[in-house]
Amino acid sequence: MTETGLTEDSQIAAFMHRAARAYGRGExxxxxxxxxxxxxxxxxxxxxxxxxxxxxxxxxxxxxAITVAILVAYRLVAxxxxxxxxxxxxxxxxxxxxxxxxxxxxxxxxxxAR
Amino acid sequence: VDAETFRRFYxxxxxxxxxxxxxxxxxxxxxDDLLQETFLRxxxxxxxxxxxxxxxxxLFRAATSVIADHFxxxxxxxxxxxxxxxxxxxxxxGATGCEPELPLDVARVLAQLGExxxxxxxxxxxxxxxxxxxxxxxxVEANSVRVLLLRARERMAQLLxxxxxxxxxxx
Numbered sequence: 451m452t453e454t455g456l457t458e459d460s461q462i463a464a465f466m467h468r469a470a471r472a473y474g475r476g477e478x479x480x481x482x483x484x485x486x487x488x489x490x491x492x493x494x495x496x497x498x499x500x501x502x503x504x505x506x507x508x509x510x511x512x513x514x515a516i517t518v519a520i521l522v523a524y525r526l527v528a529x530x531x532x533x534x535x536x537x538x539x540x541x542x543x544x545x546x547x548x549x550x551x552x553x554x555x556x557x558x559x560x561x562x563a564r
Numbered sequence: 565v566d567a568e569t570f571r572r573f574y575x576x577x578x579x580x581x582x583x584x585x586x587x588x589x590x591x592x593x594x595x596d597d598l599l600q601e602t603f604l605r606x607x608x609x610x611x612x613x614x615x616x617x618x619x620x621x622x623l624f625r626a627a628t629s630v631i632a633d634h635f636x637x638x639x640x641x642x643x644x645x646x647x648x649x650x651x652x653x654x655x656x657x658g659a660t661g662c663e664p665e666l667p668l669d670v671a672r673v674l675a676q677l678g679e680x681x682x683x684x685x686x687x688x689x690x691x692x693x694x695x696x697x698x699x700x701x702x703x704v705e706a707n708s709v710r711v712l713l714l715r716a717r718e719r720m721a722q723l724l725x726x727x728x729x730x731x732x733x734x735x
Binding site: 459461463467468479484 | 567570571574575578579580581582583584587592594599600604607608617651666667670671673674685686688717720721724729
């Protein structure tokens with residue numbers, strides 16, 4: 451760089467540093483506590499959403515498993531109840547459907563809460 | 565990252581980033597909002613995985629992206645854009661600055677520089693970033709930074725000369 455170039459360069463540097471001072475470079479920035487709290491809140495929300503997604507997925511799998519179990523149980527047990535007549539068959543079906551539902555709706559949330 | 569590490573990182577880098585945001589936006593209130601948003605983005609990106617040297621450059625890259633998002637949001641609202649553009653132009657003319665402490669001669673010179681030139685000159689002269697570091701911040705190759713910075717220097721030197729700002733006056 452020529453001598454003139456160097457002079458220009460130092461002139462620009464001096465001007466830019468003057469502008470930087472005018473724009474408050476070197477002054478203290480606002481308290482970062484708010485930023486940290488916001489980030490913590492975002493992390494907490496993300497964890498909650500992840501947990502909700504996992505719960506929804508496990509609920510869907512449980513519902514699928516119960517449906518399959520009901521179909522299998524109906525196939526195996528229905529002939530036995532059928533020998534007791536129409537009322538017996540209906541009672542049998544009701545029992546097959548009710549037991550997994552009671553587990554899904556009642557007992558499982560209780561165990562999750564514990 | 566724990567709270568104490570973040571506090572130290574913030575104390576080291578926030579004052580210079582805040583000045584850069586004020587310089588780019590010419591509005592201390594919006595600059596403080598975007599300062600928060602920039603640090604939030606850095607925290608979301610898990611800064612523990614970055615080296616100390618990378619972290620500063622990453623912070624300015626995040627700030628550039630936050631500024632671009634801010635202008636995009638403004639652009640969606642025509643009224644807001646007009647008001648913001650008017651305020652910026654007026655502030656840069658030095659008439660009624662959003663930055664009250666900005667000297668008139670500084671405001672006049674900066675008002676005549678293009679946005680890209682302003683950005684490059686600040687990153688090179690005030691922050692002392694290398695061409696390689698400036699590239700990702702402004703979104704161009706390091707070789708292009710050299711050329712762009714050379715032209716920005718020429719334009720700035722011409723402006724300083726036009727405004728009669730010699731080495732003593734510039735400082």
